[in-house]
Amino acid sequence: MYSDYNNNDNNMDKTMFSKFKEDTKFASKYEIDILNKLTNKNFNYDDLILLEKLAGDDYRKRVYLDENVQIGTMEFDLLDLEWKFTPSPYYYYLESPKLKLVPTKRRLKGKYLKEEYIENIDEYKTIVENTDYFVGIDMGKFLGVGIKRDNRIKVKDLQKKNDEIRIKKIENYLQDNKERINKLVQHSKDILVEYIQKYENKNYVINVSFSGGKDSAVSTLLATEIMEDMDVLFIDTGLEYPETNQYVKDFAKKYDLNLHTIDGDNFWDEVDEEGIPTKDDRWCNSTCKLIPLEEFFEEHYPNKKILTIDGSRKLESFARANLEYTRQSGFIDAQTNLFPILDWNSIDIWSYIFLNDVLYNPMYEEGFERIGCYMCPAALNSEFLRVKELHPKLWDKWACQLRKEDYDEEEILRGFWRWDELPPKMRELRRNIEKRCVTNE
Numbered sequence: 001m002y003s004d005y006n007n008n009d010n011n012m013d014k015t016m017f018s019k020f021k022e023d024t025k026f027a028s029k030y031e032i033d034i035l036n037k038l039t040n041k042n043f044n045y046d047d048l049i050l051l052e053k054l055a056g057d058d059y060r061k062r063v064y065l066d067e068n069v070q071i072g073t074m075e076f077d078l079l080d081l082e083w084k085f086t087p088s089p090y091y092y093y094l095e096s097p098k099l100k101l102v103p104t105k106r107r108l109k110g111k112y113l114k115e116e117y118i119e120n121i122d123e124y125k126t127i128v129e130n131t132d133y134f135v136g137i138d139m140g141k142f143l144g145v146g147i148k149r150d151n152r153i154k155v156k157d158l159q160k161k162n163d164e165i166r167i168k169k170i171e172n173y174l175q176d177n178k179e180r181i182n183k184l185v186q187h188s189k190d191i192l193v194e195y196i197q198k199y200e201n202k203n204y205v206i207n208v209s210f211s212g213g214k215d216s217a218v219s220t221l222l223a224t225e226i227m228e229d230m231d232v233l234f235i236d237t238g239l240e241y242p243e244t245n246q247y248v249k250d251f252a253k254k255y256d257l258n259l260h261t262i263d264g265d266n267f268w269d270e271v272d273e274e275g276i277p278t279k280d281d282r283w284c285n286s287t288c289k290l291i292p293l294e295e296f297f298e299e300h301y302p303n304k305k306i307l308t309i310d311g312s313r314k315l316e317s318f319a320r321a322n323l324e325y326t327r328q329s330g331f332i333d334a335q336t337n338l339f340p341i342l343d344w345n346s347i348d349i350w351s352y353i354f355l356n357d358v359l360y361n362p363m364y365e366e367g368f369e370r371i372g373c374y375m376c377p378a379a380l381n382s383e384f385l386r387v388k389e390l391h392p393k394l395w396d397k398w399a400c401q402l403r404k405e406d407y408d409e410e411e412i413l414r415g416f417w418r419w420d421e422l423p424p425k426m427r428e429l430r431r432n433i434e435k436r437c438v439t440n441e
Helices: 029-039 089-093 121-129 170-200 214-226 242-254 267-274 283-300 346-355 362-366 381-390 392-404 409-413 424-440
Strands: 024-026 050-053 060-066 069-077 082-087 134-139 142-149 152-160 205-209 231-236 258-263 306-309 326-328 335-338
Touching: 024 346, 029 069, 029 082, 029 362, 069 089, 082 089, 082 134, 089 134, 089 142, 089 152, 121 152, 134 152, 170 205, 170 214, 170 306, 170 335, 170 346, 205 214, 214 306, 214 346, 231 242, 231 283, 242 258, 242 362, 258 283, 267 283, 381 392, 392 409
Parallel strands: 205 231, 205 306, 231 258, 306 335
Antiparallel strands: 024 050, 050 060, 060 069, 069 082, 134 142, 142 152, 326 335
8 A cells, every 4th residue: 555655856856965975973872972081071962963974994983063063083093992083173162272373364274383373372381291182272263273293283274263153952953954854755755656666567576674773764664654564574694783683673563564584594604614704705695694585585475576675875885875776686686676765864864763753773872883793894893892892792702703713812803804805004004003012012
């Protein structure tokens, strides 16, 4: 049975898209705790702290107070295995800058400060001595960040002051973006209606894939609004977090879903023969997901073609950046995948979840972005180390397997096992570790 949605407009309404070009999210409780520890601030869990994904060795994100006010960058350092924060000029609206400069039209960015530029010169020596690395700069209409090097201060950045900066609440963002999110939802529903009707006319079976993550939660709810009683498929690989398995049951019960749990628990039977799965060779995806899924199709939909609704998004990864709304499965000949939320940013997913009080996986608040197999090589290493804290038995089981494959403790802690051949950035990290070991001898 279909709800009454029609695709009357094939032109994309650009006003429905987020201003962020990269995947962005509200800071989780765990990330707020980390940020507070790094900055010695007291951000609340309902404060609007936006995190925009950046390229880097591991976790690395710009930190915003709203869409236009960046206060710094938060990242996980794989060399030191610790979280770090780099302030940007607007951070010093939250903390009074210690260094005052004489206003000048000279270009100071990237230069060491001379005494003639410094207004509070009597305090300069004390400021330098008591600065670990970063120092805030106030220069008339500008705020800036300085870096301490060789007992001197080098100007890293300067930005014009913005007197309207204040800490907002998540609720402010939700209300400001509610109309935009509604447009995005309607766009996705239009896609669903168009393709479901098209493929049903071809006698396809329609179902939806649910992983236990936020994206598939949203795509599942949108799909079941359009077509009632469709099968919802969850593949239990035996490698999910316990919280995920419970969440899937709770989600299915709350939304009265026709849930099918597919047994994909084959990993430990195969790992000794296949070896450690890596970014280069994710054999586990076939063994634990695609083969069990194909067997399910053959049993439940014999001799049928299938359209599976999937929550993949372009901004999730480079691999998905070129996806179109439909794609023929590269593994299961009978299956075509439909991606109705392909154009959504992560901030749109979370906005929809909060606006509609959608039940979401509790692991997101614990610092995880990828909700799937706990030792997935595609996950961030900072997430894998979080497994060690929250689920030490799962960590120990996987670490034991890695040791059997001759990985040492440094390689395990820094996730070197995730590649068949280390990329340049990881080779550089290994060299830095070796240099540090030599220095400490």
